[in-house]
Amino acid sequence: LLPETHVVEERWPVPDPARIEVQLNEGQASAARRLEEAVQERRHAAFLLDGVPGAGKTEVYFAAIAACIRAGRQALVLLPEIALTSQWSARFTRTFGVPPVAWHADVRSARRRKIWRAAIEGKVPLVVGARSALWLPLRDVGLIVVDEEHDPSFKQDDGVTYQARDAAIARARFENCPIVLASATPSLETVVATSSAGPDRIHRLVLPERHGSAPAPKVDIVDLRSARPRRGAGFLAPRMVGELEATLERGEQALLFLNRRGYAPLSLCRACGHRFRCPNCSAWLTAHRLRRRLQCHHCGFSMPEPDHCPECGTTDALALSGPGVERIADEVRHLFPNARTALLTSDTATTAGQAAAIVGAVERREVDILIGTQMVAKGHHFPDLTLVGVVDGDLGLGGGDLRAAERSFQLLYQVSGRAGRADKPGRVLIQTHLPGHPVMRALASGDRDRFVAAEIAEREDGLLPPFGRLASLILSGARQVDVQAAARHLALAAPIDPGVRVLGPAPAPIALLRGRWRERLLVRARLDVDLPDYLRLWTGAVRLPSAIQLMIDVDPYDFL
Known part of the structure; x- marks a missing residue:
């Protein structure tokens, strides 16, 4: 817990359950009843809210949030983009009469401390935020919603790698509460899970038509x-x-x-054809005219737009392509x-x-x-x-x-x-x-x-996710020859398993990233293989040089 000196008492807005009204049509009401029943029965169940754009998916899970608040429990809503929270919050405020508590990277540290303590004390009825909001210590979670569940932003690739959608499903199981995955274009993993018969089954609720009179474009x-x-x-x-x-x-x-993003993805010299590359990555520099700079979108390196070519010295010869x-x-x-x-x-x-x-x-x-x-x-x-x-x-x-x-x-x-x-x-x-x-x-x-x-x-034909599992092993280091040698050594040490195939090593698509050379191995495994256990057995038996970094990403979404 945080020291008492950091705590500033604050009153957290709580909607009046008696005044919450969500207007629904017949199709929305039918889906909402399924969600409300799971909330009221305090049981775990996973639902896919599958509706075309404009079908009113938000209103349906708003009805479930209302049921959760009436039950005196807490709700958590995950959105893929920070930019979406403001418009979503405005809709929530119109419906519930009070603003939600927002959690994302723009929230200042002092505010974060208050939210963290209020969450663990059960004082906040609802939190909306980016994927990191999943880790808030809410005391009594009664509902979790993952909006735009298909969005790749829910996968964190830096630091600790995790898929927030899958982690949210796991947390809902731990909390014994329902979870709603909402999307107009559900991920293939979620669609396949709706047809499974096991404990991981996801129940599908369909909203096939737009709300109101608007036809599909x-x-x-x-x-x-x-x-x-x-x-x-x-x-x-x-x-x-x-x-x-x-x-x-x-x-x-x-x-x-x-x-x-930017003005043009490639900048070159008209006179000699020199292309402007990032010194830290195997990538071209993108021209940004608003800032008059060339920038790398991988490492953040930037430089002013040059007035002459560094290769041939020609002035005013910068051509922007694309x-x-x-x-x-x-x-x-x-x-x-x-x-x-x-x-x-x-x-x-x-x-x-x-x-x-x-x-x-x-x-x-x-x-x-x-x-x-x-x-x-x-x-x-x-x-x-x-x-x-x-x-x-x-x-x-x-x-x-x-x-x-x-x-x-x-x-x-x-x-x-x-x-x-x-x-x-x-x-x-x-x-x-x-x-x-x-x-x-x-x-x-x-x-x-x-x-x-x-x-x-x-x-399914290729035994690719969700019918198989993948793991990406990226080795990186300052010297390319050392990285290549370490990658070959790691590949030769892979345990033999009929349910596993190891592909590589090969240079990663972005072979140089932030000044470090990268080699990649890709592991494909059948679903009946314990892939994390296989990786622990493999990598635990290999001693890599201290200058070589190994990053393992199970179920990768980024193949750069």
């Missing part, structure tokens, strides 16, 4: 192979520009999505000089307050075109936003990530759901060079379940 694919932007004119196809113009003429709002959101914002301002624009990225909204200010401006109709990265895709409700334009739908489909197609579909489906959430019909345009890709076909047809079934079948 119409999704169209823009084939950039035939409908490319005019040469030198920018990165928005003529059809995208036309839809933006028509939307603005109707007095409605639009959103342009590109999941790439688009980032800042470049798209410039293009939009050039095309529509009278339109009010806003940029929502982790660079323009570094705190929850800054993100809330941008979101509030959109809600108040002070913004005509919102441009952003994945921060704009999750949970936002903008009634007058009717057009969503995806600048590059292919961006997440490459690389060696087994979840690449799943993640791309989830992200594009989520951002598509921001269009037409009130009484005005929505429209979505996705620019792509791969119109025949299964992700693009699924988005255009709206057949999510068929896409998920195909992905599940492919994973």
Whole structure:
């Protein structure tokens, strides 16, 4: 416990159970009853709240939170992004009459100490926060909610690696309370768990239609192979520009999505072709025009935009290749000089307050075109936003990530759901060079379940998660030759097991990260293998040089 000298007595707002009213339609009420029963019976059960964007999933689990508060117990809600807490908190306050207690990286240490003590004393009825809120010592947990449960932000890759969604399920079991996993695009692991018959089964509650009269937005694919932007004119196809113009003429709002920060992902010299690389990582430097700097998005290294090439000395020869959101914002301002624009990225909204200010401006109709990265895709409700334009739908489909197609579909489906959430019909345009890709076909047809079934079948054939388990072993050190030797030594020491296959070693996709060279081994195991025990047996018998660091990530989400 914290010293008494740090404790400042504070009154924590508690909703009046008699005044809590959550308005639900028939489908929402049916799902809410299942959750309320589990809360009232004080029993553990896991639920997937599966509803299309705009179906009112938040209102359903608000009803369960109300039941939890009436029972005098505490509720915990996990959100994937700090930026979501402000809008979520506003909805909570309107429903419950008091604000929730928020826990995330922007909360100051003095406030954290108060929340920590109030949690353990049972004085806070509800906490909403990022994944770290899971570790608060709440005295009497009656309900846990993981909103956007599919989101990769719930996996922590630095320091102690853990998947907050899975840890939340475990805590709900320990607390003997229900847990709600809410998503419009559930993870494949969660979908498969809904069909299992064992104690780990997740019960599925489906909300197939949008709340109110809003129909699902119409999704169209823009084939950039035939409908490319005019040469030198920018990165928005003529059809995208036309839809933006028509939307603005109707007095409605639009959103342009590109999941790439900065102005341009590659900077080079026009004279000699020199490319600007990070000195600490095997990665290119991204140009950020707002700050006039080149920056590495892996280690944080940055430098001013150079006035001459360090290789050939030519001045004013810096060429910026490819688009980032800042470049798209410039293009939009050039095309529509009278339109009010806003940029929502982790660079323009570094705190929850800054993100809330941008979101509030959109809600108040002070913004005509919102441009952003994945921060704009999750949970936002903008009634007058009717057009969503995806600048590059292919961006997440490459690389060696087994979840690449799943993640791309989830992200594009989520951002598509921001269009037409009130009484005005929505429209979505996705620019792509791969119109025949299964992700693009699924988005255009709206057949999510068929896409998920195909992905599940492919994973099952390859014994990949959730039908097998993976572990990533990353060795790193200052000297590449030493890391390679240690990786070979570790691989040769792997125990023989018919249910386990060890792949590698091989250079990690980002072979140099923060000044350290990296080699990776990937372990694939059957579900009946105790993978942590296998790893302990293996690594415990190997003595690595003190200069070599070994990081083990069971069930990895990051394959960099």
